[in-house]
Amino acid sequence: MSLLNTNILSVITFLPLVGMLLVLLTPPRAVRTIQWGSIAFSLIPLALSIMLFVSYDQSQGGFQFVERATWFPQINATYQLGVDGISLPLVVLTTFLTPLAMIISTSVEKNPKAYYALFFLLETTVIGVFVALDLILFFIFYEIGLVPMFFLINQWGGANRRYASFKFILYTMFASLGMLLAIQVIGLTSKSFDMVYLASEAGRPFTERNPANFFGWDTSVWKAVAFVAFTIAFALKIPIWPLHTWLPDAHTEAPTGGSMMLAGILLKLGGYGFFRLVMPLFPDVFGQDLLPGLTFAQVLAILALLSIVLGAFAAWGQNDFKKLVAYSSINHMGFVSMGIAATGLALSPSSTVREIDAIIAGNGAVLQMVTHGLSSAAMFAMVGVLYDRAHTRDLNRYGGLWVMMPIYGAMLIFCAMGSLGLPGLSGFVSEFMVVRGAWPIFTLYTILAMAGLLVTGIYILKAIQKVLHGPLGEEWHHHKLPDIRFTEILGVAPLMGAMLVLGVYPALALNLINVGVQGLLR
Amino acid sequence: MFAEAPVTAPPYLATLLWLAPLPPLVAFALIALFFNRYRQLSSTIAVVSMLASTVMSFIVFFNVWQLKDLGKAPIRSTFPWLPTGDTVLNIGVGVDPLGATFLFMVPLACSLIFIYSTGYMANDPYYSRFFAYLSLFGGSMMGLVVSDNLLTLFIFWELMGFCSYSLIGFFFRKPSAYRAAVKAFMTTRVGDMLLLLGMAYLYTQTGTLSFHEILHNEEVLTKLAETPAVFGLSAAAAIALLIFGGTVGKSAQWPLHVWLPDAMEGPTPVSAMIHAATMVSAGVFMLLRFFPLLQAAGEHNTAFLVVALIGAFTAFMGATIAVAQYDIKRVLAFSTISQLGFMVAATGIGAYVAAAFHLLTHAFFKALLFLASGSVIHGVEHGHHAAHAHHAGHHGHSSHAGHEEEHGSEHEEHAHDHDFDPQDMRNMGGLARRMPITFATFLIGGAALAGVPFITAGFWSKDEIFADAYYHGLVKGDGLATLVFVLLVLSALMTAFYTTRQIVMTFLGEPRTEAAAHAEESVPSMTFPLIVLAVFALFIGFINVPKDFPVFGALVGGGAFWLKNFLASMLLEKPEAPPFNAVPVLFSIVVALGGIALGYMVYGVRPLTAGQTDPVERLPFFKFLHNRWYWDDLYRAIFVKPMQFIADRYSEAVDRGVIDRILEGGYALGARVTKGFAEFDRVVITGFSDAVGRAFRAAGDWVRDLQTGQVQGYLLSSLAMALVILIVFIFLFQ
DSSP states (O other), X not given: OHHHHHHHHHHHHHHHHHHHHHHHHSOTTOHHHHHHHHHHHHHHHHHHHHHHHHHSOTTTOSOEEEEEEEEEGGGTEEEEEEEOTTHHHHHHHHHHHHHHHHHHGGGOOSOHHHHHHHHHHHHHHHHHHHHBOBHHHHHHHHHHTHHHHHHHHHHHOOTTHHHHHHHHHHHHHHHHXXXXXXXXXXXXXXXXXXXXXXXXXXXXXXXXXXXXXXXXXOHHHHHHHHHHHHHHHHHHHXXXXXXXXXXXXXXXHSOHHHHHHIIIIIHHHHHHHIIIIIHHHSTTGGGSEEETTEEHHHHHHHHHHHXXXXXXXXXXXXXXXXXXXXXXXXXXXXXXXXXHHHHHHHHSTTOOOOHHHHHHHHHHHHHHHHHHHHHHHHHHHHHHHHHHHHSOOBGGGOOSGGGTOHHHHHHHHHHHHHHHTOTTSHHHHHHHHHHHHHTTTSHHHHHHHHHHHHHHHHHHHHHHHHHHSSSOOGGGGSSOOOOOOHHHHHHHHHHHHHHHHHXXXXXXXXXXXXXXXXXXXX | OOOSSOOOOOTTHHHHHHHTTHHHHHHHHHHHHXXXXXXXXXXXXHHHHHHHHHHHHHHHHHHHTTOTTTTTSOEEEEEEEEEETTEXXXXXXXXXXXXXXXXXXXXHHHHHHHHHHHHHTTTOTTHHHHHHHHHHHHHHHHHHHHBSBHHHHHHHHHHHHHHHHHHHTOSTTSHHHHHHHHHHHHHHHHXXXXXHHHHHHHHHHHSOOBHHHHHTOHHHHHHHHHSBOSTTOBHHHHHHHHHHHHHHHHTTOTTSTTHHHHGGGSXXXXXXXXXXXXXXXXXXXXXXXXXXXXXXXXXXXXXXXXXXXXXXHHHHHHHHHHHTOOBHHHHHHHHHHHHHHHHHHHHHTTOHHHHHHHHHHHHHHHHHHHHHHHXXXXXXXXXXXXXXXXXXXXXXXXXXXXXXHXXXXXXXXXXXXXXXXXXXXXXXXXXXXXXXXXXXHHHHHHHHHHTOTTTSHHHHHHHHHHHHHHIIIIITOOHHHXXXXXXXXXXXXXXXXXXXXHHHHHHSSSXXXXXXXXXXXXXXXXXXXXXXXXXXXXHGGGGGOOTTSTTHHHHHGGGTTHHHHHHGGGOSSOOOOOOOOHHHHHHHHHHHHHHXXXXXXXXXXXXXXXXXXXXXXXXXXXXXXXXXXXXXXXXXXXIIHHHHHHHHHHIXXXXXXXXXXXXXXXXXHHHHHHHHHHHHHHHHHHHHHHHHHHHHHHHTHHXXXXXXXXXXXXXXXHHHHHHHHHHHHHHHTO
């Protein structure tokens, strides 16, 4: 138990790799063993992360369960892990979603061994990103995470998977290269990759204390380069309009379990990057003018607004069920960006933003990451369940399916309402908090964002109606679709439960998030 | 009637407040999760849960109804819900005089509707589902009433939106039903977005959302009134207007009224829920809650003006449209819109008590009218099938097939039935003899709606509004109140007219179809709620008889103005109460009786016969009225179509057409640059690249069998490249 006590984060992070090894050691024909063994094994990190969640000391705050080890002394890189109120909820989200995505993936017939192995690798890398407190470590996890996702799309995806997987990898690799450069510059400037140190007064890069003068460019130029590199990398991941066009393709083509992980967790790496790196390392930039008369925070808020509104319109326009759900992510993640813009502005020394507004916006943004993780994963699972039966994603070919699939219908309505942000379910709380937090800071953009929220209603109702309502679609008169199976319910019901619990009593997560966001702002 | 000695409320009331909304919510969960296959059990759970809720509410009500200062110190119970930095947002339950009166009306009306539904929905294949939704609906309204803060009110408000969406579209296979459902949800959502902003604004300004802490707090109200917003409005006025946006949506006020008439696509008990006990009442209820905010913004402020004008206009418009409808439920739907306009207009001229009073009486008589019209429809459907069976000589057993058809049953043999509309009043006539209880109760409801003097509740509440409008307008010389008075008097005249038209067309004369001739009275589970509601439609008006009203004031004695006195402690600043004046009373008597007389002359003296044209069609603007002033068509042209256009085109035109094009261009450029890089790479650091590449390839061996090498190779070399760059950096800057 001493390993658990002192190295619990490492254990959680690398346990999935053990799972991967176990999967690789299992004969490929033992499909059931691989599937259910993996699912069972993935419950261990979940249990440990819940333990972590419970034992995190909220009154103390800050990074806890910290581990340090020498790792790469030549360049001052260390092996350093820790969690705070911002990363811990996302770790729990990851370990929570992984078994569910694995359950839903039991319908995958092609090479389950490789599939589950990749899933474990994905889990390790994502947890790694959330717990890493060293920039190099962060980057390595971040980058390796692309590999399993690429293969999941490329090998198990839909008809257009090649295009989608390449678009995904090119977009992200491109962004990562910039980020790598930025990390190097920061390392050289502050002589450290320690993220906690870098966020402190003493360690913050591109200050008088830590100037950057390479290649004859001065600090401000390097600062701009590093900032832009980080911002683009994370904005692309969230994604913020107009860097979003990889998403509909990747999410639509990925296998169901992959979409759940992509939408549920990988998008959060972007939002997390803003909270963990962009805000602490560049606190003053949010208040600086990016365009004449527009601060960076304002530009970000405008792009967030465009994501919300255009994402919603785009989702409305889709006739492919999965693409509709994919576009809904852009719409929902726009609220994360909006919250980030509001919180970031408060960090700027010249800002007049009240702290309370920034905290509410920040709390909302982090909670929105969690709730979107739940609702989007649930929606993708529901799309997958239907696709497995009907073998089409064309909304116009469904219709009236509620008659045949009563339980599925009820669950779909629940999940769709979660995605819509119906009060009582978690999405509402986070959206309300972002709106409340952003209201005094970006009043006009908040008002305009309501148009997006309105259209959110339209596309959600469109999806429900096209699938469930109306006369039964022609082809289903003779092709009976069975109702949702128990296994599939098992994969979705926990998400529904979580949405309900967080919707009724959000403090369960927010008490922790609040501590994290307060830590960031002080 | 109010005790002189301070009456204290027992401490368990707060607990009861927490518990009151729970039974129906639990019933929803139970039915949805476990009992959805057991029809009888589902409806029993629903009805019992609502009755339990009623009992608890009544205990609360009868403990507080004589408390004079309840508004100053409402019974509340809160707990922390949303951590916000060092502070926290509390939510909770509470009961103040306004809430208490609703705690009386809402569960009572809901229970009656639930009981009625057991009969009305008896042959529906989705009976359990119906009661699940109905329970959630009732539970949400209860939650809304006991909320002591705007946040939970909003939560239940939206839940009701969801319930109404689900229930309006309950016959989900019928395109008209799900379209109406979407329309209702989206139209009210427009208002809800404004309300959400209003809530964010209010929360920003005050740091709380508790009604009592904001609206019964001189300091906070003054601060809100003194904080400037935009367009010369104070924050108080701006917030009030945003919140009023929610009322406009939920209570179907112009310009967001279009959803309510379509909402009758749902089963009739749902219409009763929406039009009386829950949805639309919630809108005005919230507006009344925020009345102190309107007051704080100052007399004659913009917010008051907007509220009054929208209300009066809606009252007038709704009444004109109702005159020219044939569908029995559609007439009632527009009358609801119109009557809600009365309440909103009353609020807008400061007649707080009158608005609350009318809201209360209207809930009873409108629930009655809808349920009675449901009974009519049921009876006519029954008659239709009986007549059909009689002629065809079979199907004798299928007399209750109606609901299955509504559910879009695919049986071809019933296709011809769709030509017959059991809701069209032209297909009725003479039902009074066939359905005596339904007729008697509908007559009472109609009389209350028309405002028949003295003996109906509708008279007293409508008269109250007239008295206020007359006093502020014609006595004190306020132009706005005068306008409101004129519009409302005209509307009341039309109300009496169309109600008479409806009753005569439906119940009197000779049956105009076989169906009407064979109609049968409904089952007791349906007629019993009608009778109870009829009692309230007659007598609930006596809770607020003016003290100086001739005869009746003396008759009720100390009970005069109970509602007014009870509600008095809600407001810090009491609106000026008009002294008794005979002129508005005469007006309300004259328009009610005049409208009825007019209606009777046109329709009653020589009732319509089959195939005869309705006299209102001779009105020059009949088409305009019948087509509901063309609002629906206008909205479709200027909002729905353009938005749909953007949605359909956006992703192809912008995402694919512009953004991806640019990125592809960038990619092509990048590819060229990378080629140069690769050359440099190969020459300078081949060793590194190869070593790392080898390592990665080894690691990737296990996926090799998955695919041809190209993709993988590409990926691995790009990863290798990333690592190479990292290492180069490290060594260059060591």
